[in-house]
Every structure is written in structure tokens, then in C-alpha cells.
Amino acid sequence: MSEILSLSDLDFGQWAEALRRRFEDNAQRALPVGDGPLGKLCEAMRYAVLDGGKRVRALLVYGAGLLTQAPIKALDEAALAVEYVHAYSLVHDDLPCMDNDVLRRGKPTAHVKFGEAQAMLAGDSLQPEAFERLAQSGLPDAQINALTFCLARASGLRGMCGGQMIDLSSVGQKIDIDTLRRMHELKTGALISASVRMGALCGNPCLYDRAKQPLEDYSTALGLAFQVVDDILDVTADTAVLGKTAGKDVAADKPTYVSLLGLDQAKALARRCEEQALNALDRIELCGDFEKGTCRRLRELACYVIGRNH
């Protein structure tokens, strides 16, 4: 914990960058290596996880862990677990039978580089690897179980996969804003909420209980904002800045917040979400159980997610 706290003199950009480097080093060490065919599978798993992304989910784990005074070692493992699941979902989503995308984080997608079969297997392998990380967090068994359940719930039918299924079913369909919102709550929101919850679960259980409901409100608003901003960027940003194919939702005739609400209303919705997220953090800080400034990084993360340009 001390190591994260000692970063308190850093501004948000420096803090995030320090933790991204920390995450990258941890992932380099934690991701398996091998020879022969297993080595090839390891290579694809590493390609999927390493050197990419804004690590929003990992940063949320660390930011939420600050609230409950979680040990840094446990946060490291939870951050790996959640980013492994996120990485696997991107690999599977990019496959030809799903979104058939060729560019991700500025690089060829995994199936372009390794072939479909190996990419699918790399995704399949990252999922149990995530659960193995949690088992190695050094936390008491009850907390490991809570983390495992939280990650499993957010990954499956009631989370990410369920959202992906709604997405699949909605291509070329007219769907309303409620269905769109439900889709994203599951597809992206569930894992974002799980990141916040898992970070907080790594720490003091009493503090977790006190912060639980406002943290849920925070992460629900943040998850929605994240997707709204994604949809805005899909029409306003360049492929080069985005690191993935811009304009692909429009091209695929996918319903988005922009296509349903228009650009201005979508931007207004993102701002409302930001307010809700920050209000939830105010409630935590006002309740008196937490040290002043405890929510600083989560606050900054909300502003970052909503203000980002890629």
C-alpha cells in the first residue's frame, strides 16, 4: 500500500503512468512463457495483454483499493485478472465470426497475427489464468472467493458475454435507448464495475461495506460514460489516434448513443454521468469513515475517462 500512497505527490497523469508501468512489469513477469507449441500459445496470450490499452480497469482497481487500504500485492493480482479478462474479450470480439476487426491498440488483431484457432485458444487460456492470479493474491480465503465470484459474474452471461450477445442480436436492428443501455451495462459496464468492486474487496472488509453502495453508483455512472464517450470517439476521432478502426460502428450499422441521441445529446449524457460519478464519491468522503482525499484518484479517473480522446 505504501508504494501507492507514496505516489500521492504525483499529478494524475504521473500517477496513472507509474501504475501503468507497474502493471506492465507485473504482466511481463506473470504471463507464462514456454517452448514449442505451448510457447506459441504463451506468445499469443502475451500479445493480447501486453503493451496496450489505457489500462482503465487496472487503474480503477488501484484507485478503489486506496479507499479500503488494500495491500498492493493483492491489487496487483486483481488488476492482472481483470485486464486478462478484458484482453481475452477483445481477442474473441475481434474474430471473423464476431466483429471481424483487423486493428486493435494500433497493432494487427490477434487472429490476424496468429490465426483464428490460436487466437481463440489464447482467449480461452487467459480466462482461467485470470482466476489463477486471484488465487495468488495472498488475501484470506474469504476475500479470494469474493473476488473470484465478482470476476466470474462480470465475465459471463450476466455480464460481458451477455452484453456481447445483445450486441450480436442488435446489428441491423432498430433498438431503443433502454436496450442499448442494457447492452452496454453488461458488455462494458459489468467489468468496469467489477474492477472498482474488486479493488475495494482487496482491502478492509468494514471499509468495503461502508463504501459499497456509493462505489456501485460511481462505477455504474462511469461504465455508462465510458461507452457513451467510446461512441462519440468512434465518429469524431481518427483511426490513428484511436488505435482501432474508427467509424466501424456506423459502417457495421450498429446502434450507438450517437446514432440514437445525436452527438450533442450524447455529449450531454456523458457530462451527466460524470456528475453522478463525482456525486457518489462526495457521499463517500462526506460520511466521515474515510480519510480526506481518499477518493482523489477515482475522481480523477472519472474525469479522465470522460475527457479522453482515444
Added chain:
Amino acid sequence: MSEILSLSDLDFGQWAEALRRRFEDNAQRALPVGDGPLGKLCEAMRYAVLDGGKRVRALLVYGAGLLTQAPIKALDEAALAVEYVHAYSLVHDDLPCMDNDVLRRGKPTAHVKFGEAQAMLAGDSLQPEAFERLAQSGLPDAQINALTFCLARASGLRGMCGGQMIDLSSVGQKIDIDTLRRMHELKTGALISASVRMGALCGNPCLYDRAKQPLEDYSTALGLAFQVVDDILDVTADTAVLGKTAGKDVAADKPTYVSLLGLDQAKALARRCEEQALNALDRIELCGDFEKGTCRRLRELACYVIGRNH
């Protein structure tokens, strides 16, 4: 436990059938249902798991649980978890980018019935669902963690997915018997061993510790035998009896125990494995820590796996 023990007057076929029915009822209740797109995903998950297979892995969970006096409720959940993972692996293996198979357990494969994207998602969803089942076993947290770790390890790079990767890399290649064995130890053996270990882990930890090593020897021999018999049946059985496409390994130019050893030597190897498996159980029964007859079902399971015709 009492319910399984009360089946002790049944012969093996009756015992196995009673537990298969029990498993099927549990799976019917445990597998999710829903409306709309999520309902469609549930349907594919149910299709992948229900009404199929010999349930060898579930039976091994129950058989091993007898040794350590495991509670039936925990065995039920462990059996579901292990069969969910097995079912997901079949769905993914059958996909066009892998084995491209159209028949499984006498029915169209999941991607033939639901399309590739939905089939892949159903597989992806079954994996976290398996971990959720373990969390609901009612066992102490330390045991749930041990089960989770065991299942994760057996499913990923160091187990099933790793074996599948060796398999992918060996199509059309000349590989030796050691590589073939290593491939199957991971691809099939790891989950079979995990089934035995998980069943035993559900019970008394002291009994588990005493049975641990012989159980590993038993399941290693059984896992090898299972695959050797599979390879034998691929050349000797009909598609109708097998419930999956017979002769497909030969057609795909895949190395098998039969192609490397010849049919007679493969049969001899299966018999040697059976002996080793039964010897390991003798060691458990001779050590004096277990009730007489405690290994009966595992013994019968070994004979069943090796003597089966499909």
C-alpha cells in the same frame, strides 16, 4: 452424502445411471434461462451441456468424493463445474477454425445449430459459470479456493488449452509417442485428473491428504487410458454408436495412439493403464485409513472407461 451411500446396493450401471439422472436434473435447474437475446445465449449454453455424454467427469467427481466423505451438495456443484468446462471445450473444439465438426453426441454441433458467434459466446459463458458453481458449493472458503485453483489450472495453458494447442500444431506433422502422450495428458488428462481431485477435495481434508498421491496415479493412468480407448474407437466403432464422426482422426491425418502404435499395441497399452489405475486404488484401500470398499466406484469407473464401446 447419505444419498450416494444409499446407492451402495446398486450395481455399477445402476449407480452411474442414477447419478447421471441426478446430474441432469441439477444441470436443468442450475443452467440459466432468460428472455430475448440473453435467452438465446442461455439456450446455447443449455444445448452444450444438457442431454449428452457419458458424464465420465461427473461420475469421477462423485466416485472420488466417496473416499473423503464429501457432502453431496458440494459434489453436485463440482460435477456441474467440471462438465461445464468440458462442454465449453467441445463447443470451441468443434468450431470451423478448430476441428470443424458437425456432429457431437448424436446432435448437430452448437455452431451448426446456433451459428459460430453464438456458439463461441456460449462456450465463453460456460467457463465463468463453472467458477460460479464452485462458489455455491457450501464448502469452507479454503476448499472453494482449492477447487477453483484446481479447475483453473486444468482448463488453461497448463491443461486443456495447452493440449489443444499441441494438437493444433501437430496436424499433418510427424510427432513421436512422447509428444502425443504429453498432448493428451494436457488436452484430456488434465480435466480427468481434476475431476478426481476435485471430488476428493470436497471432503475431509485429512482423508484427502492421505489419498492424494495414489489418486493422482489413478487419474493419470485413467486419463491416458481414456484417450487410447478414444483413438481405438475412432477406427473400430460406427458413427451411430459413437455419437460423433468416426474415423475423423484418420481423415484429418491426426496422429493417434493407433496410428503410432498399431491397434494391438494400443489395446495392450489401454490394459496396462487399467492395471496401473487399479493398483493405485489397491494402495488406498490397503493403507488402513479408509473403509473397505471405499474405492469400489472408482474401480468400476476405470473398468467402464476402458471397456466402453462409445
